[in-house]
Amino acid sequence: MLKFGAKRWLFIGIALAIAASFLSPNFNRYYLGVGIDVGIAIILAVSLNLINGHTGQFSLGHAGFMAVGGYFAAWISLKLGESAEVFFPLSLLAGGLFAALIGLFVGIPSLRLRGDYLAIVTLGFGEIIRVVAQNTEAIGAASGLKGIPKLTNLGWTFGLAALTIYIITALVNSTYGRGFLAVHDDEIAAESSGINTTRYKVVAFVTGSFFAGIAGGLYAHHKQFLAPTGFDWLKSVEIVVMVILGGMGRTAGVVAAAILLTLLPEFLREVSEYRMILYALLIIFLMILRPEGLFAFKLKRRQTS
């Protein structure tokens, strides 16, 4: 396989981001919006790929962490008022850290268990976040959080997307990161080799949650409006599908899938009433025919159940 160095991603991304911030006044608003959506989707998919692809833990609550980070960052921006723009990176960071903290609380009890339990708990966690957001007046309750300043631009989005890819790729390729792959390949064997599997799972989960929180912050300052219903489990499934479509654990594939799946609905506007039906069929057929992902042309790793 062509080995994409982690640094190359970083440089490509930063170059793209710089180019984008110069060019963005020339784009029309629609393309600009879609471009930012793509960047956010990349961050979400790549961060879930660490949990789902590299470490092999099935999380169905990624949208929940996105919501946590988004709400927290937006809340800070609204509190700051005028100076929100100066502190934008810090409020994004705070959103990410808060999501990571929540990830720690959710991850520790559920990652001690094997199998489908993480899927169940994260699914439940997503619901809990939704219910809490719906009932908390400080963040707009059911009517949503309005009037968030528009601070997200192409530069921030792609810069952070590149950084996310860089950090996660570097982490997985490091000596420490081999542990994630070991947990994915065979948990029992990994444990027998002296790897603290729970610790690795928690680290993956918390790191993934952190970046999901960042993506949430970008999303909040992009759409300028947050509603609890926007982060239901369908959103989580969407991110999961990006990871599967890209081939779990293949960063390049996952990035391609994130781009493809974000652009696809824009092209499918003509048949929008059948869009979700096609989407569901895509999941089923993909799983039956190409479980290794759309972009996997060689069977690299033998999967174990």
Next chain:
Amino acid sequence: MEFLQQFINGLSLGSVYALIALGYTMVYGVLRFINFAHSDILMLGAFAAFYLSPIVEKFCGPQSPVGAILVVILAAAICAIIGTLIEFFAYRPLRGRPKLTVLITAIGVSLFIEFTCQHGKVFGSNPRPFPKLLNDTQFHFGKLAIGSNDVIVLLVTAMLLVGIWFLVQKTRVGTALRAVSYNQQAAALMGVPVNRIISFTFAVGSALAAIAGILYSMKFPAIEPLMGVQPGLRAFIAAVVGGIGNIPGAVLGGLIIGLLETFAGGIPGLSNYRDAIAFGILILILFFKPAGLLGRSTVEKV
């Protein structure tokens, strides 16, 4: 008195959850994966009854017990067929693949059913009134008011649970089912037709879901394509709380979740958090008893 009233309401809701949870648990028992499409079978059951009841009414007269039973049986049969077909087309090609693959396929099947049914040409997404299959009369005992539908829900559930227990514990098929759930490979070597048993499990689970869907719609008579999601999710929690794969556990979990939900709904500050509470309990129980209340923790062997 208030307490007793809530208790009865909770019990009847909980028994519906128990029926749905049985389907989750039985499928998990034989195939070791969560059938996300189960909650949609419940919805299909309710819609089957919705379309069948006017036809049956022509023959049996309105709100006749015979007609109601006929509707329930026909709806259960339709859903049993749908469940078996789903297993045959979506899950069987994946036999022996990683669990995650099957789980994601199940999510895909669930989304497919939901979105197809929401489409204007199928059921549409607007809620529809569920026909009154039986006359609902209120019995009054002092301040206590018990609807006849609640009594029927409890009775039907109790009968079905006994039936399932008998089926699983006392019949040949049940023995085969337990064998498959215990060790699929060994069961196959002993001459158990594994695929047929799995189909059978799906048929039974889906029939139960259809009946549960009808009972649920009798309690909350507005049906729409996403109506299965909430009860499905709670029943699923119930199955995990009781210990997934464990049949008495599913019943116990169903009753616990039903009672909790009803009591939490009665407390003003808590009623908005009902969904969160069910999941909170789940996380708490997984923390202390990872295999659920009645489940046995298994040791993985290499």
